[in-house]
Amino acid sequence: QVQLQESGPGLVKSSETLSLTCFVSGYSITSDYFWGWIRQSPGKGLEWIGHIYHSGTTYYNPSLKSRVTISLDPSKNEFSLNLGSVTATDTGLYYCARLGAASSWFDRWGRGTLVTVSS
Amino acid sequence: QSLLTQPPSASGAPGQSVTISCSGGSSSFETSTVNWYQRLPEAAPKLLIYFNSLRPSGVSDRFSGSKSGTSASLDIRGLQSEDEGDYFCSTWDVSLKGVVFGGGTRLTVL
Numbered sequence: 001q002v003q004l005q006e007s008g009p010g011l012v013k014s015s016e017t018l019s020l021t022c023f024v025s026g027y028s029i030t031s032d033y034f035w036g037w038i039r040q041s042p043g044k045g046l047e048w049i050g051h052i053y054h055s056g057t058t059y060y061n062p063s064l065k066s067r068v069t070i071s072l073d074p075s076k077n078e079f080s081l082n083l084g085s086v087t088a089t090d091t092g093l094y095y096c097a098r099l100g101a102a103s104s105w106f107d108r109w110g111r112g113t114l115v116t117v118s119s
Numbered sequence: 120q121s122l123l124t125q126p127p128s129a130s131g132a133p134g135q136s137v138t139i140s141c142s143g144g145s146s147s148f149e150t151s152t153v154n155w156y157q158r159l160p161e162a163a164p165k166l167l168i169y170f171n172s173l174r175p176s177g178v179s180d181r182f183s184g185s186k187s188g189t190s191a192s193l194d195i196r197g198l199q200s201e202d203e204g205d206y207f208c209s210t211w212d213v214s215l216k217g218v219v220f221g222g223g224t225r226l227t228v229l
Contacts, residue, residue: 004163038220045125045222046207061217095164104211104218105154107175109163 002026004096004110012090014119018083022096022110029072030054034099035079036106037070041092051099052079086117123148123208123221130227136196139224141208143189151210153191155184158223159204167206168193195226203228 008020022035029035036051050060052070060068069082083090093114097106124142131137141153155168166175168184171191183194191208208221 036218038218046209046220048218048220050217059216062215097164099218103169104152105166105169105209106156106164106218107166107169109156109165111161111163 002098002108004098004108006094006096006110006113008094008113008115010114010116012086012115012117014087014117015085018081018086018090018115018117020081020094020096020113020115021078022080023076023078024098025077027098028074029077029079030074032101034059034101035070035072036097036099037081038095038097038106039092040095040112041089044092046095049081049083049094053101088117088119091115091117122212122219123210125206125208125221125224127222128225128227129206130229131195131198132229133198133200135198136194137198137226139193139195139206139208139226141191141193141221143191143210145212146189147213148189148210151212153184153186154209155182155193156207156209157182157202157204158207159201162204164207198228200228202226 003025012018034051037049052058067084093112095112096110098108156164157167158164171186172184207223212219
């Protein structure tokens with residue numbers, strides 16, 4: 001059974017970098033799927049951040065592209081999110097999820113991790 | 120700001136049916152397919168409907184989806200208390216080259 005689990009600091013200081021990791025169990029991240037990040041800020045809907053293919057090809061939301069890096073660590077079967085120069089508007093619930101290579105839906109999600117950006 | 124518009128809330132009594140709508144603001148939405156997710160309290164989001172109307176294995180047939188033109192709908196029949204939670208629609212945006220989500224609908228079972 002495929003499971004995803006987010007981890008990382010729950011509190012990040014403004015202007016610093018938010019770093020999260022998603023550990024995947026039950027499936028190899030080097031197989032045929034994309035691996036993505038989605039967030040929900042307070043009072044807002046879900047926002048796609050970006051995703052990465054096992055080849056390393058990445059796709060980012062243009063509104064975040066200048067600050068985002070998503071990377072893979074096949075040796076640990078996990079992938080990571082780095083979001084730089086954070087502000088209070090980056091506070092929210094961050095999810096990792098699996099996206100089909102030829103589809104538009106995320107079929108497996110983690111439970112999410114809450115990140116608060118403090119001043 | 121979401122490119123897909125959902126009502127912020129919906130409600131119904133146990134056993135009743137409820138419909139949640141999702142409308143797209145762009146013409147490209149007419150040819151896009153829609154997916155639906157359920158997020159129950161303290162749980163990971165779950166894919167409920169994909170490709171407008173298909174259910175993943177294990178999803179109850181009480182849930183059904185449809186799409187016509189620039190509007191999509193999620194129908195839930197035989198409401199149960201455990202259906203309470205948030206429901207999101209999503210689609211692939213060609214110009215964004217990524218996924219867009221609706222603002223979400225909070226379902227309350229009265």
